[in-house]
Amino acid sequence: xxxxxxxxxxxxxxxxFKNLLFCLIGALIGTAIGVLPGIGPIPTVALLLPFTFGLxxxxxxxxxxxxxxxAQYGGSTTAILVNVPGETSSVVTCIxxxxxxxxxxxxTALAIAALSSFFAGTVATVVIAVLSLxxxxxxxxxxxxxxxxxxxxxxxxxxxxxxxxxxxxxxMVLLGLLIGLIGIDVNSGVARMTFGITxxxxxxxxxxxxxxxxxxxxxxxxxxxxxERRVVTSQRFRDLxxxxxxxxxxxxxxxxxxxxxxxxxVLPGGGxxxxxxxxxALEKKVARDPSRFGKGAIEGVAGPEAANNAxxxxxxxxxxxxxxxxxxxxxxxxxxxxxxxxQPGPQVMTEQPALVWGLIASMWxxxxxxxxxxxxxxxxxxxxxxxxxxxxxxxxxxxxCIGTYGISNSLFNVWLMLGCAVIGYFFIKxxxxxxxxxxxxxxxxxxxxxxRRALLLSDGDFTVFxxxxxxxxxxxxxxxxxxxxLSPAVLRKxxxxxxE
Amino acid sequence: xxxxxxRALALSAFAAAAFVAVPFSAAKAQDFKGPVRIVVPxxxxxxxxxxxxxxxxxxxDAIKTSVIVENKPGAxxxxxxxxxxxxxxxxxxxxxxxxxxxxxxxxxxPDLNFNIQKDLAPIGMVMFGPYVLAVHPSVGVSTPKxxxxxxxxxPGKLTVANSGVGAxxxxxxxxxxxxxxxxxxxxxxxxxxxxxxxxxxxxSNTIINGTTATLPFVVNKQLVGxxxxxxxxxxxxxxxxxxxxAGFPAGDAGTWQGLxxxxxxxxxxxxxxxxxxxxxxxxxxxxxxxxxxGGVVKAGSPADFAKWLDNSVKTWGGVIKENGLKAQ
Numbered sequence: 164x165x166x167x168x169x170x171x172x173x174x175x176x177x178x179x180f181k182n183l184l185f186c187l188i189g190a191l192i193g194t195a196i197g198v199l200p201g202i203g204p205i206p207t208v209a210l211l212l213p214f215t216f217g218l219x220x221x222x223x224x225x226x227x228x229x230x231x232x233x234a235q236y237g238g239s240t241t242a243i244l245v246n247v248p249g250e251t252s253s254v255v256t257c258i259x260x261x262x263x264x265x266x267x268x269x270x271t272a273l274a275i276a277a278l279s280s281f282f283a284g285t286v287a288t289v290v291i292a293v294l295s296l297x298x299x300x301x302x303x304x305x306x307x308x309x310x311x312x313x314x315x316x317x318x319x320x321x322x323x324x325x326x327x328x329x330x331x332x333x334x335m336v337l338l339g340l341l342i343g344l345i346g347i348d349v350n351s352g353v354a355r356m357t358f359g360i361t362x363x364x365x366x367x368x369x370x371x372x373x374x375x376x377x378x379x380x381x382x383x384x385x386x387x388x389x390x391e392r393r394v395v396t397s398q399r400f401r402d403l404x405x406x407x408x409x410x411x412x413x414x415x416x417x418x419x420x421x422x423x424x425x426x427x428x429v430l431p432g433g434g435x436x437x438x439x440x441x442x443x444a445l446e447k448k449v450a451r452d453p454s455r456f457g458k459g460a461i462e463g464v465a466g467p468e469a470a471n472n473a474x475x476x477x478x479x480x481x482x483x484x485x486x487x488x489x490x491x492x493x494x495x496x497x498x499x500x501x502x503x504x505x506q507p508g509p510q511v512m513t514e515q516p517a518l519v520w521g522l523i524a525s526m527w528x529x530x531x532x533x534x535x536x537x538x539x540x541x542x543x544x545x546x547x548x549x550x551x552x553x554x555x556x557x558x559x560x561x562x563x564c565i566g567t568y569g570i571s572n573s574l575f576n577v578w579l580m581l582g583c584a585v586i587g588y589f590f591i592k593x594x595x596x597x598x599x600x601x602x603x604x605x606x607x608x609x610x611x612x613x614x615r616r617a618l619l620l621s622d623g624d625f626t627v628f629x630x631x632x633x634x635x636x637x638x639x640x641x642x643x644x645x646x647x648x649l650s651p652a653v654l655r656k657x658x659x660x661x662x663e
Numbered sequence: 664x665x666x667x668x669x670r671a672l673a674l675s676a677f678a679a680a681a682f683v684a685v686p687f688s689a690a691k692a693q694d695f696k697g698p699v700r701i702v703v704p705x706x707x708x709x710x711x712x713x714x715x716x717x718x719x720x721x722x723x724d725a726i727k728t729s730v731i732v733e734n735k736p737g738a739x740x741x742x743x744x745x746x747x748x749x750x751x752x753x754x755x756x757x758x759x760x761x762x763x764x765x766x767x768x769x770x771x772x773p774d775l776n777f778n779i780q781k782d783l784a785p786i787g788m789v790m791f792g793p794y795v796l797a798v799h800p801s802v803g804v805s806t807p808k809x810x811x812x813x814x815x816x817x818p819g820k821l822t823v824a825n826s827g828v829g830a831x832x833x834x835x836x837x838x839x840x841x842x843x844x845x846x847x848x849x850x851x852x853x854x855x856x857x858x859x860x861x862x863x864x865x866x867s868n869t870i871i872n873g874t875t876a877t878l879p880f881v882v883n884k885q886l887v888g889x890x891x892x893x894x895x896x897x898x899x900x901x902x903x904x905x906x907x908x909a910g911f912p913a914g915d916a917g918t919w920q921g922l923x924x925x926x927x928x929x930x931x932x933x934x935x936x937x938x939x940x941x942x943x944x945x946x947x948x949x950x951x952x953x954x955x956x957g958g959v960v961k962a963g964s965p966a967d968f969a970k971w972l973d974n975s976v977k978t979w980g981g982v983i984k985e986n987g988l989k990a991q
Contacts, residue, residue: 212707361742362742481860485860487859488856498709502716572733
């Protein structure tokens with residue numbers, strides 16, 4: 164009953180006119196920055212933080228949260244239409260989403276992305292309301308040992324996920340791991356491969372690499388194909404919407420993606436990348452015909468989109484229940500709370516129930532608004548494909564430059580992105596998939612950090628990884644995946660599937 | 664030879680004149696033309712950022728020009744600090760940061776591209792935020808005496824989470840262990856909140872970190888408070904003894920936030936900024952906000968700040984060098 168009381172309190176806060184208005188403003192800003200490649204929620208929230216000073220705490224949090232999950236909706240748009248991930252979390256959406264667009268099914272892909280996000284957002288809201296406490300207890304069970312095993316699983320998933328040669332995707336993962344080593348090592352404080360360049364001491368940022376490898380590399384490659392006409396199907400609303408068959412195919416993927424995203428979102432560190440990557444790998448594993456992936460499989464859009472939106476929302480759980488941020492954006496939210504004079508910590512939930520439950524209830528309202536905003540916009544976005552390349556590409560490059568500059572007000576990231584663009588073009592030419600590289604880059608540093616911390620705390624005893632039950636289970640899954648992958652029968656099947 | 668002597672004489676005369684003249688001919692308001700930037704070398708939302716956004720508008724009113732807060736994170740604050748160090752020395756580029764980070768930078772990063780004492784000019788200290796030393800309940804101690812006894816009986820069983828190799832809380836942990844003759848394991852994390860999380864989950868079992876990040880967990884009984892740094896007990900946790908009362912060294916360890924500008928900025932401008940900063944720090948709403956950040960106002964002269972910096976470079980830098988914590 165307490166839950167119902169809390170929800171009522173939350174709804175009464177969230178549905179005050181001014182809070183609905185701020186929720187809408189947040190969702191709109193979020194959608195806009197999500198659509199613009201490179202411009203992410205973190206610099207946007209940072210920019211708007213001082214403006215929230217004058218608002219009531221609940222309104223401020225509702226608006227800032229709206230920006231965050233709104234960006235998850237918008238981020239898939241450019242990923243699908245032009246293969247430029249609007250947000251880090253939509254890198255995976257590029258793979259099948261853009262392929263769908265090339266086949267003239269951009270409207271379907273966009274609509275599925277929006278529906279998956281809405282579904283996941285709604286479920287995640289319920290998850291936060293009902294399961295906050297048990298989930299945050301679970302998150303606290305994850306120590307360095309469990310993280311290490313989870314990250315190993317993530318990396319194996321990267322190899323499983325890649326289509327094409329296993330060798331090539333392994334090589335990409337390893338390259339990503341190597342690039343991830345750049346910067347000051349957390350455990351020893353030693354600067355590695357920085358060559359005295361101060362900008363490199365924090366390591367290579369994910370966003371410029373993703374923008375360069377995916378988006379800009381693709382643009383260079385497109386410039387070569389002079390006369391390729393992009394297929395724009397009819398613009399009638401009905402044709403843009405997914406068919407009943409599409410929905411039936413996508414729904415189980417949405418469910419699985421939501422489950423994965425809800426759990427992984429609670430764990431700090433995995434960030435925006437882990438939930439969609441894992442969801443994609445899972446979809447490919449359970450699919451009857453994995454060879455469809457990379458060629459416009461609708462599950463490849465639905466699963467990861469659901470996962471990233473669910474993850475974005477459940478990443479609020481550690482903030483609300485423990486007062487500990489699980490990612491950079493949550494750290495900003497803590498800053499917003501402190502500016503309001505609210506001490507973040509485990510007491511927030513009991514001391515500020517109207518704020519916490521208002522925020523939770525506003526998430527559902529916000530998700531509904533986003534669906535209403537996004538579905539009609541599908542037609543508008545699709546017509547963007549009619550913009551000639553000579554106008555579209557310079558605009559994308561411009562936004563990418565502004566966005567990457569904005570991450571830390573540094574030109575270094577812009578040059579890094581442009582360098583990665585050339586490498587991305589090279590990758591397209593030699594036919595390798597850059598997604599595993601990105602996963603290696605994101606997970607590598609954390610893998611090492613947690614591995615060494617686990618050993619430091621256990622005095623170098625390797626058996627901790629099997630003595631901790633959660634870790635043992637995760638490593639068991641890894642072993643099964645590896646066996647399945649290496650067994651000759653599977654290899655043969657994989658080859659057959661590839662030659663088709 | 665002669666010209667050089669004359670030049671030196673003239674210079675010192677000028678410096679003396681500037682020094683003496685300050686109280687009488689403070690810089691005028693129109694000395695500040697165009698926007699003044701306060702560079703915060705960390706991500707938004709942290710203590711430095713909150714202070715900058717608190718002080719910025721009030722400074723803008725005082726010097727009658729717009730004041731912009733610019734976050735330039737990276738390399739433990741060195742990137743932003745370097746940008747200020749290399750700016751035009753006209754007092755229009757300010758730096759607000761945890762100056763503990765600044766004072767350890769030369770020892771930690773031999774490749775540093777600027778001299779923190781020459782290329783930056785202190786304007787004034789802003790606040791001091793004490794540390795809380797706390798342990799996970801599983802350790803089973805609640806007083807400094809018991810903690811030391813536990814550490815002596817179980818060498819290496821206490822694992823102290825810090826916010827990075829060479830961070831001030833790491834240095835503090837080393838200093839305490841050395842002075843008390845105990846052994847504990849220093850476990851580096853990527854930042855203070857990762858360290859907090861690790862101690863709440865019991866991955867590590869001891870933490871020395873800021874009050875706002877630590878006290879809520881002590882109140883909630885997820886951590887057990889042992890002692891606090893600073894001169895006085897905390898008004899919000901009166902039962903916790905100070906480091907000094909507990910017999911721990913490093914009583915002045917904590918978060919020191921200070922305002923600086925580019926080295927070589929004319930003294931009248933620096934003094935004008937210092938005077939305005941002091942006025943702002945005396946405002947009741949500013950003091951209240953700083954108290955919310957778990958800190959106390961530490962207003963002082965540029966010379967006080969320079970002395971503090973000099974001292975910290977020696978003591979904290981010394982610990983870094985002694986223990987080979989160089990980032991190289």
